[in-house]
Amino acid sequence: MSFRCKKFIWAFIAGILFFHGLCDSEKVPHYKFVKEAISAPAISFYDYIVIGGGTSGCSLAATLTQGAKVLVLERGGSPYTRPNKTNIYNFVNTLSDTSPTSFSQQFISTDGVLNARARVLGGGSVLNAGFYTRASTRYIKEAGWNETLVMESYEWVEKKVxxxxxxxxxxxxxxxxxLEVGVLPDNGFTYDHLEGTKVGGTIFDREGHRHTAADLLEYANPRRISVYLHATVxxxxFRYRKGRARPQAYGVIFKDAHGFMHRALLSKRGRNEIILSAGALGSPQLLMLSGIGPAYHLHAHGINVVLDLPMVGQGMAxxxxxxxxxxxxxxxxxxLIQVVGITDFGSYIEAASGLSFGYSWGHTLHGIFELLSNQTGQPTMVPPEATGSAAETINSFFNASLKGGVILEKIMGPLSTGFLELLNTNPNDNPLVTFNYFKNPEDLRRCVQGMETIxxxxxxxxxxxxxxxxxxxQALIDLVLQLPLNLRPRxxxxxxxxxxxxxxxxxxxWHYHGGCQVDRVVDQNYKVLGVDSLRVVDGSTFYxxxxxNPQATVMMLGRYMGKKILQKRVSRSKREKR
Structure with missing residues (x-):
């Protein structure tokens, strides 16, 4: 194969790898209840404090406002104020932005894989490929969810996004x-998770505008909700109630963009709650920073232990x-992702095509590696010569025309799991995460079968x-092997x-999960084990x-648990009036 042909294919790969879905928002909701945290009072009181206005947090908060006063604390900004950042042609720029106010925050797992977590109202739904699909019936049953309420909650989400x-x-x-290679049957278009080949949903409308979890705040009662942006918890x-041995969550401390501290407190003890919806990285990290987690690890960082809960941060995948x-x-x-082949051996086949942009990804890649390598306490995983080579390799290809597509496979589950630890006690920094890719041989077998299907x-x-x-x-395999896709050895x-x-x-x-799993860190009602007035409702609870794609189910879970919590609240209120 000629060098020119290789150059063309490499250029396409470098671009398409990161084309996993962004676009403009068709409209800009004028939420009067969404404000910068610098305008927050020094002390405020609410029935529910939701930490994280992401994929689950927005639907959860909107639902809770139907019966209570709610505060949402989001560490990022609003996707509506900078629509150019979510334009489809700025995807690489937005995903790789290393500025303090970017919508995504870069991290490299200890496995040497570049990743990103959302830092914006709407969470991962602002950064993803837009694919919308429900969980399987089996998944719903194994989770112990009420199937009727689950379907109602999915439909509630789907009306907006x-x-x-x-x-x-x-x-x-x-x-x-x-279909030709036997991924059968043909299930046509459906939101349902069915074995075979199907066309799934999307959060992009016919005009190509992205709809996100932030749009679900349109359901909120505007008189009962406050959303503060750039509010870093x-x-x-915690405190101890008289006669109770268990600690009780009663408030949070958060910092605004100017560095000033604020306190948000629960308005009534024993009835109201703090709910963590900070995602698979943020929720276990904040539990640890607050004194809940493995005691030995907290002591090592000088954190006072509120509760020794060893499984916080475990089960990351x-x-x-x-x-x-x-x-x-x-x-x-x-x-973007529209078609999926759901195989009978545990691998999902998806595809994307076409991309054109004028952006120096290689320069940005170098910047990301450099930023993360210099982070205090971050293990050195990126040799300077490697980042320079990556930048030179990728930048040399960007003048070529990009034409073609990528077919990918994703492992169901997966079975391989790892763990999360604190890097330091700064909540702005990413924790250290190890995913242990392919540690379980079954995952590797599924990958091989998936690649054979592709x-x-x-x-x-x-x-x-x-x-x-x-x-x-073989030429396509050889070329992929020559690209600096990750920091793992070849x-x-x-x-x-x-x-x-x-x-x-x-x-x-970008489908990481775990760290606060059910029956390990939270109970079946997502209440944190061993403490009162604290729940976790997000993907960190998943096995x-x-x-x-998890986004539909994460949005559904926020609505689902919001309804369950309100039902319990109403029931308790009726008992108190008797």
Missing amino acids: AFEPPLLQWQSAVKDGL QRIL DNPMNILVIPSPKPVEVS IGVINSKAFSKYRYPNVPI HPTAAISLEQYCIDTVLTI KSPGT
């Missing part, structure tokens, strides 16, 4: 290729993603018009072994990622 995507030619070819406050890129001999549409789709008759007949699969056998290829080229699909 979910749409049927327009399926164009490239995605159609992927769909037909999946420092810790949760990230669905590994591996890819093959297909340069196309004909133009392709810009598309190869089958590429070689299918249905997909033939979108691939060069003279470019063998092994010579990766070119001939799909097992080693999976290990060496693993990427994140595995729901569906082929």
Whole structure:
């Protein structure tokens, strides 16, 4: 293969890898209750304090306002004030932005995989590929959720944010290729999680505008909610009630953008609650910073132990993603994840296509690595010569025309898990996370079968018009192996072994979860074990990622638990009046 051809394919890969879904918001809601934290009073009182205005926090808070006074503390800004940041053509810029007010905060796991967590009202729904799909019936039953309320909660979310995507030619070819290689049956368009090939929902409307969890705040009672932006919670406050041995959460301390501290307190003890919805990284991190977690680890950071809860931060998992890129001999549409093949062996096959932007990703990649390598206490994982080489390699490709698509596979679950630890006691810094990709051999087996399925789709008759007949699969494998996709070592056998290829080229699909799991850190009602007036409602409670994309279920969970909490509140109020 000629150098020119390699250069073309590399350019496409460098761009498409990070094209996992952003677009403008069609409208800018004028939420009068959304304000900067610098305007917050020094002390305020609420029935519920929701920490994190993300994918679950927005739906949870909006629901709770139907029967209580609610405060939402979001450490990031608003996606509505800078619509250019969420434009589809600024995806790489937004995702890789390392400024203090960016919508995403970069981190590299100790496994050497570059990742990002949301830092914006609406959470990950502002940064993701927009794919909308419900959890399976089996998942819902295993979680012990009320199936009727789950369906009602999904539908509540879908009225605001979910749409049927327009399926164009490239995605159609992927769909037909999946069916041709036996990922059956053809389930058509559906939000449901069904084995076979389907077209899922999207949070992009027909005009291509992104709808996010922040849009669910339109459901809120504006007289009963306050949302403060750039409000970074420092810790949760605890005290002991008379005659009770258990600590009780009664308030939080948060810092505004000017560095001033504020206190938000619960208005009535024993009835109201603080609810952590800070995500799979933020929720276990804040529990530890507040004195709840493994005692030995808290002592090591000089944190007073409120409760020794060893499983905080345990069970962390990230669905590994591996890819093959297909340069196309004909133009392709810009598309995000629309089609998914749900296999019978535990791998999900998805696809995206087309991308054009004028942005120096290589320079930014170098900046991200440099920023994270210099972070206090961060293990040194990025040699300076590696970051310089990555920048030079990627930047040299950006003048090429990008034309083609990527087909990826994601592991169900996964079964491999790791852990989260504090890097330091600064809540603005990311914690240290180890995901242990492919530690469980079953995950690796699923990856290999997934890659074999992708190869089958590429070689299918249905997909033939979108691939060069003279470019063998081995050439695509070899080229991916030469790109600086992560900081993991490359092994010579990766070119001939799909097992080693999976290990060496693993990427994140941003579906990390765990750290505050049910029956380990919280009970079946998401109340933190061993303390009063504190819950966790977000993806940190999951043992595995729901569906082929978790955002629908995370938004649903906020609504679901909001309804459950209000039902309990009403029931208690009736008893008190008797």
